[in-house]
Amino acid sequence: GESVGLHLPTLSVQEGDNSIINCAYSNSASDYFIWYKQESGKGPQFIIDIRSNMDKRQGQRVTVLLNKTVKHLSLQIAATQPGDSAVYFCAESLPGGYQKVTFGIGTKLQVIP
Amino acid sequence: KAGVTQTPRYLIKTRGQQVTLSCSPISGHRSVSWYQQTPGQGLQFLFEYFSETQRNKGNFPGRFSGRQFSNSRSEMNVSTLELGDSALYLCASSVGTVQETQYFGPGTRLLVL
Numbered sequence: 001g002e003s004v005g006l007h008l009p010t011l012s013v014q015e016g017d018n019s020i021i022n023c024a025y026s027n028s029a030s031d032y033f034i035w036y037k038q039e040s041g042k043g044p045q046f047i048i049d050i051r052s053n054m055d056k057r058q059g060q061r062v063t064v065l066l067n068k069t070v071k072h073l074s075l076q077i078a079a080t081q082p083g084d085s086a087v088y089f090c091a092e093s094l095p096g097g098y099q100k101v102t103f104g105i106g107t108k109l110q111v112i113p
Numbered sequence: 114k115a116g117v118t119q120t121p122r123y124l125i126k127t128r129g130q131q132v133t134l135s136c137s138p139i140s141g142h143r144s145v146s147w148y149q150q151t152p153g154q155g156l157q158f159l160f161e162y163f164s165e166t167q168r169n170k171g172n173f174p175g176r177f178s179g180r181q182f183s184n185s186r187s188e189m190n191v192s193t194l195e196l197g198d199s200a201l202y203l204c205a206s207s208v209g210t211v212q213e214t215q216y217f218g219p220g221t222r223l224l225v226l
Binding site: 031032034036041042043044045046049051089093096099100101102103104105106 | 117144146148155156157158161168169171203205207211212213214215216217218219220
C-alpha cells in the first residue's frame with residue numbers, strides 16, 4: 001500500500017532495560033516473518049525470523065512472538081544496549097514468495113545511556 | 114566471506130537522465146533482490162533475479178528494470194529519472210531457495226535534481 005510522509009514511531013528505552021517493538025502485518029496469508037535492524041548509513045541486517053507454524057522463537061538476547069489471530073509480531077530485546085539503537089523493521093512473505101518481502105514502516109529504538 | 118557490495122555508493126543525476134546501479138552478491142548466492150527506500154514510502158520491493166531470470170516483480174513502472182549476469186552480479190536501471198526517484202536503493206542476496214535470509218548491501222544513495 002501507499003502512504004505519504006511516514007512518521008516513524010520511536011521507542012526510548014533505558015540502557016539495561018528490556019525493549020518490546022511491535023508490528024502489525026498486513027496479509028493473513030503470509031507465512032514467513034523477519035525482523036531487520038537498520039543502523040544509520042547501512043543496509044538492513046537480519047536479526048531473527050519465524051514461520052507461521054510457530055508462535056515464539058528465541059535468539060541471542062532477542063525473542064520474536066507471532067500472534068496470527070490478530071496479525072501481530074513483536075520483537076523483544078533483553079538488556080538493551082546502546083548498540084541496539086537503530087530502526088527495526090518487521091517484514092512478511094507469502095508462501096512461495098521466494099524473496100519478495102513486504103516491509104513494515106519501522107520503529108526507531110533510542111537507547112538512553 | 115565478503116558481504117554484498119553495491120556501486121556506486123552515491124550518485125547525483127538530473128531529471129530525464131538514466132542511471133545504472135550495480136550489485137555484487139555474496140559468493141555462492143544466486144538470488145538478488147532490489148528495494149527502494151524513501152522516507153515517504155519506506156522499503157519497497159522492486160524485483161528479484163535468480164539465475165539470470167526475473168522471478169518476482171513489485172509495483173514499479175517500467176522505467177525501473179534490471180538484469181542479472183551469469184556470475185550472479187546484478188544491475189538495475191532507471192530511465193527518464195524523476196525527482197521522486199531520489200532514494201536509497203538496496204540490493205539483497207540469498208542462496209535462492211524459498212523464504213530464506215537475505216543479506217543486504219549498504220545501498221546506493223541516488224539524488225535526482
